[in-house]
Amino acid sequence: MQVKELKQNGLEHEIEVTVKANDIDKRVDVRLKEVGKTMKMPGFRPGKVPLKILKQKYGKAIMGEVLEAAVNDTSVKVMKDKKLRPAMKPNIEVKSFDEGKDLVYAMKVEVLPEFKVKDFKGVKLEKPVAKPDDKAVTEALERIAEGRTSSEPIKGNRASKKGDILVFDFSGRTADDNVEHDGMQADGHQLELGSNQFIPGFEDQLIGTKAGEKVEVKVSFPKEYGATDLAGRDAIFDCDIKEIREPAEAKIDDEFAKSLGMEDLAALKKAVEEQMSKEFAAHSRLKLKKALLDHLDDNHDFEVPPGMLDMEYNNIIQQIEMERQQNPQQDSGEDAPDLSDDEKAELKQIAERRVRLGLILSEVGNSNNIKISDPELQKSVITEAQKYPGQEKEVFDYFSKNPQALESLRAPLFEDKVVDFILELAEVKEVSVTVEELTAEEEEDEAPKKKSATKKKASTAKKSDSSKEAAKKPAASKKKSTAKKKAS
Amino acid sequence: MAAKKKEKVEVQEWMYEIIREPHVTEKATMGSEYGQVTFRVPLTATKPRVKAAVETLFGVKVKAVNTLILKGKTKRFKQNHGKRSSIKKAIVTLEEGQTIDVGTGV
Numbered sequence: 001m002q003v004k005e006l007k008q009n010g011l012e013h014e015i016e017v018t019v020k021a022n023d024i025d026k027r028v029d030v031r032l033k034e035v036g037k038t039m040k041m042p043g044f045r046p047g048k049v050p051l052k053i054l055k056q057k058y059g060k061a062i063m064g065e066v067l068e069a070a071v072n073d074t075s076v077k078v079m080k081d082k083k084l085r086p087a088m089k090p091n092i093e094v095k096s097f098d099e100g101k102d103l104v105y106a107m108k109v110e111v112l113p114e115f116k117v118k119d120f121k122g123v124k125l126e127k128p129v130a131k132p133d134d135k136a137v138t139e140a141l142e143r144i145a146e147g148r149t150s151s152e153p154i155k156g157n158r159a160s161k162k163g164d165i166l167v168f169d170f171s172g173r174t175a176d177d178n179v180e181h182d183g184m185q186a187d188g189h190q191l192e193l194g195s196n197q198f199i200p201g202f203e204d205q206l207i208g209t210k211a212g213e214k215v216e217v218k219v220s221f222p223k224e225y226g227a228t229d230l231a232g233r234d235a236i237f238d239c240d241i242k243e244i245r246e247p248a249e250a251k252i253d254d255e256f257a258k259s260l261g262m263e264d265l266a267a268l269k270k271a272v273e274e275q276m277s278k279e280f281a282a283h284s285r286l287k288l289k290k291a292l293l294d295h296l297d298d299n300h301d302f303e304v305p306p307g308m309l310d311m312e313y314n315n316i317i318q319q320i321e322m323e324r325q326q327n328p329q330q331d332s333g334e335d336a337p338d339l340s341d342d343e344k345a346e347l348k349q350i351a352e353r354r355v356r357l358g359l360i361l362s363e364v365g366n367s368n369n370i371k372i373s374d375p376e377l378q379k380s381v382i383t384e385a386q387k388y389p390g391q392e393k394e395v396f397d398y399f400s401k402n403p404q405a406l407e408s409l410r411a412p413l414f415e416d417k418v419v420d421f422i423l424e425l426a427e428v429k430e431v432s433v434t435v436e437e438l439t440a441e442e443e444e445d446e447a448p449k450k451k452s453a454t455k456k457k458a459s460t461a462k463k464s465d466s467s468k469e470a471a472k473k474p475a476a477s478k479k480k481s482t483a484k485k486k487a488s
Numbered sequence: 489m490a491a492k493k494k495e496k497v498e499v500q501e502w503m504y505e506i507i508r509e510p511h512v513t514e515k516a517t518m519g520s521e522y523g524q525v526t527f528r529v530p531l532t533a534t535k536p537r538v539k540a541a542v543e544t545l546f547g548v549k550v551k552a553v554n555t556l557i558l559k560g561k562t563k564r565f566k567q568n569h570g571k572r573s574s575i576k577k578a579i580v581t582l583e584e585g586q587t588i589d590v591g592t593g594v
Contacts (some may be wrong), residue, residue, distance in 0.1 A: 043511075043512055043513030043514060043516070044513065044514045045514065048514055055513065377578065453491050
């Protein structure tokens with residue numbers, strides 16, 4: 001085997017390897033003998049086929065196999081001899097090969113950059129810590145209460161005003177042809193005045209009515225109304241006001257706590273506090289981690305293998321496209337299939353940062369012998385399974401059948417462990433901050449480069465969480481109010 | 489096709505008929521050590537004809553030809569009596585130093 005370095009360009013090495021013909025032949029013979037032991041051929045007992053005949057018949061097929069194996073073996077060996085650490089699978093191009101001739105191939109390989117991991121001992125990091133105080137807890141309680149407001153009939157017979165909830169029947173028709181359309185009538189509908197649930201103008205005309213009154217509401221559907229046959233047309237709704245209710249303040253007391261499934265107010269407060277401190281701890285850790293990653297990113301400057309960069313970049317692009325497909329109505333404005341050059345450059349930077357940090361973390365992990373043990377992995381599988389209640393078994397099966405999926409769990413675990421390791425070495429100063437400061441999003445004022453993988457993930461997760469919350473609350477209140485109505 | 493230089497006999501159609509196919513078995517390959525090549529030939533083929541055919545088609549010198557007829561087995565299925573067809577093999581011994589690449593075809 002002869003090895004010739006063709007050129008070296010940064011992290012890219014191009015190497016030409018020549019494997020002697022008789023080397024190849026030897027490999028072929030060995031492989032043929034192996035195959036011949038089980039080969040069935042008419043006229044011969046298995047294993048008794050002469051090598052010559054085997055070669056004649058299967059030589060070509062075996063040759064391909066051997067070629068691949070030879071290339072793999074030798075390329076690995078070359079890498080080992082030259083002490084190259086490939087960042088990715090080497091790109092191999094066979095230049096010339098034929099039976100009885102030397103095998104010559106060129107190998108393009110990107111090596112992992114050599115870099116020294118800086119000492120962590122001098123690293124000073126600030127860990128923002130916030131404790132949930134009484135004010136925050138009450139606020140949270142109030143927020144919960146707000147989501148669970150109920151309504152009660154007003155006392156006396158006053159006219160409705162903004163903020164009231166009207167219970168009324170209505171039936172509507174389009175003004176020009178007197179035709180009733182689907183969805184234009186309802187009995188006992190509850191409408192909060194000023195909530196803008198109905199088409200503009202509708203609710204305004206109901207303000208100032210009294211219970212028992214019949215009102216004719218004239219409105220015109222907006223041009224961009226959902227149902228195309230109604231859009232832009234005038235309509236008349238006959239409304240029969242049944243009742244006027246006003247929202248009742250939910251009092252934060254033991255009763256309220258009980259309705260939430262807690263024993264009393266103190267228990268509820270404690271639960272909320274716990275929940276909040278957990279959240280804050282997660283936030284602090286996130287911030288600390290981000291600070292650490294920023295620090296690592298700032299202090300290490302080495303060339304990133306372009307292949308890895310490209311891969312990461314493509315990953316990001318794919319992710320973005322997936323997100324777009326999943327919620328097409330969201331940011332439909334920038335539905336353009338192509339990203340602008342600015343955005344591309346930005347993503348490139350993100351990708352570079354991710355790759356660099358990944359390399360640093362894995363380097364730290366390797367040099368300090370940080371490993372993920374099987375029990376740890378098992379634990380994360382269990383947490384993963386708990387995310388899908390009722391399907392735990394399927395999740396377990398999935399992970400036991402797909403080692404690759406298991407591997408994907410391993411990565412974040414590893415990252416966390418390495419980060420912990422560094423944090424232990426580094427000087428971490430706890431700084432207490434207010435709740436607002438802790439939870440404030442930093443994305444706006446920071447350069448896009450600073451966005452780390454974890455950060456991004458976390459923020460999107462947060463977003464979806466909060467939107468879920470928001471979606472949940474009105475639904476809950478609605479449920480409650482309808483239940484109440486039924487009872488009455 | 490023109491006759492080969494040193495051959496007296498021209499290539500003729502019947503020669504292709506005679507050399508049906510090489511007979512490649514364990515036993516046949518054992519003969520290759522002694523320069524023997526085995527062919528499947530028609531039952532009607534004679535030793536001189538086989539010799540002529542091999543010499544012309546492969547351009548080699550033949551030392552000797554041995555032939556044998558492998559009788560087909562009789563097979564019965566209920567009342568029907570059947571017989572598998574017999575085959576004739578010709579073991580051709582070549583002059584020393586001569587080879588025929590079996591399997592490359594005529």
